Amino acid sequence: MSNILKYFSFKEIKKSLVMSVWFMILTFPIMVIKVNTIENTVIWRWNYLIGVGISSFIFASLWRYMIERKKLQGGSESTVPLLQKIRELGERKPTLKKGSLIGVIVLILVFPFITSMYQTGIMTTALMYVILGLGLNIVVGLGGLLNLGYAAFYAVGAYTYALLHIHFGLGFWVCLPIGALMATILGVLLAIPVLRLRGDYLAIVTLGFGEIVRIVLENWNAFSHGPSGIANIPRPTFFGIHFTLPQATIYLYFIMIALVVFTIFVVRRLENSRMGRTWIAMREDEIASQSMGINITQVKVTTFALGAFWAGMIGVVFAAKTTFINPASFTLWESIIILCVVVIGGMGSIVGVVVGAGILILLPEYLRAFSQYRMLIFGAILVLMMVFRPGGIVTSVRKVYKIEPHLQGGSDNKVEDK
């Protein structure tokens, strides 16, 4: 109790007051004065100043309390037990595990039928970001290569479908693998010039690459129809059957569920494969892994290519979902949002990416109630989340091989997740 009282002592209140005065000075020109340059009038909004003062006082007190608490807990280490606890609980009570698993599956299956079309649409978007996040996670989380041009691969997938439909009349299911393949090829092409680059040099080149793709799409009218984009892209069909809009929304939702399951399956297998372990080795130390006989060139190319694959696939789904694409959907912000999905959830962890996509895509949708403040709140949440949970919500759990010595000999090694 005395611990909490400490934060209401005179000294603390004085500190918060100083902070609030500082914020009042800081926000003075932008919050208080509003200039109308057409009518040449100035509006002084003094009530805003009082608002800033009071809210920053509360903010400052809470902030210091939270920072103290974080220091006492010892940083991000506290995030590991949560996942572990759930897992242990599942192991102790198999019926509960089975029951909740079935519950989740049933909920996923009936979701589009018990909610509106709008909700289903949002959920489909969130599922798309799960796959995008998992794809980028291969490059950033496992490979340790910061890629800020991921939206370019996404764009390639979307444009592949749109253009193949216009010129050759190809359908969704044919274009899905083609779009993924095109993005993979582009991934290999990008990997070649960046092989020697590291860290932030890599980040800026990938950023530049993403922008080049977008600007070319915007200006090369003969090829991509320019900034006006391509409209009337057909929604996916079911063995030639065309759906009405509500049916198509539900259908797309189930396609996405299937794709997410497929992606999680493949990514999990990749992660623990020989290839996945070379990615992690490269992330940890490039030179050390090279000296252990890992071909860094090959590893870098495979991370970029396999990361791009998923983006290309989702690009096709995106084009089919919105039925209209233009270059404005594939800006740098798109890449940044996908990166946020990976980092917020917890880098390198599949569960983390799913949670991150859920938060980042559903949060702004449900923040629509605050309409114009939503991006402001979103930015603030990003900062606060990183400050208080720098390792992401779910930190990645590496597979640990535990070998128990047997007195009788034999070699049945136990594998368990730690």
Place this chain on the structure above:
Amino acid sequence: MDHSYFFELFLGGMTRGSIYALIALGYTMVYGIIKLINFAHGEIYMIGAFTALIVSSVLGFTGMNPILILAIASVLAIFFSSAYGTTMEKIAYKPLREAPRLSALISAIGMSMFLQNYVLLAQTPDFLPFPDMIPDFKFLQPINKILNSTQFVILVTTAIVMILLTILIKFTKIGKAMRATSQDAKMAQLLGININKVITVTFIIGSATAAIGGVLISSHTGQLNYYIGFIAGIKAFVAAVLGGIGSIPGAVLGSFVLGWTESFGTGYISSDYEDVFAFIFLIIILIFRPSGILGRKQNDKV
């Protein structure tokens, strides 16, 4: 091609380069010291420009001398930008110093979004005209076609800022502390350097140069809105990396190279692909010099 067109593009590129340099300096200095890509740096520049616009409009009604208004507006812009820069560092970056670098990057991105929307909501989403307060110089009359007085002021101011900054970093005590911190922060701390103070000073200097850049470019283009910071920030970041991030002369050189590339690319080839030229040039340079033009080669140890 006649020569005057070439010179026009040359000086135009140099003007662009000067502005990029003023913003890139903040990027590269912050990077040199805490190894963070400060994504919100462009927003600091935008806030500087906005403050200058607000102050100059309010003072404009009093009928003051334009040059005096410009001086007051610039000083206040520098003050507020530096205040925002240091406050931002305390809130969004200081608690993350020990955290993974990508977390700090996301925090910076969040800060950038927050500041953009803060200005958007508190002010306006529209473009605002920026008053032209730089007087026409008589002696520039003959070459007015290729170099106007705003461009002249930009070039001179950038040169002065560069010289002052070089003196500060080479010859003062705090400059020495900054160089030491950028080489090895832990070692510098062991030798009695107050890292927190060095970081604060770095943010103040970086934000101040960004604010100067903000005032100058807004005078040059004559308009601004809440989004100018993001685009300028990306360009300055490219310039800083081009020159070798962490290196101050590199940032200046990279900015000029970028300015000229864009200027000649748009002047002689096509104006639609302005940014494409910049990025392709960047990629080509980085293929041959992976740590930028003036960047030091990193020697990694296992």
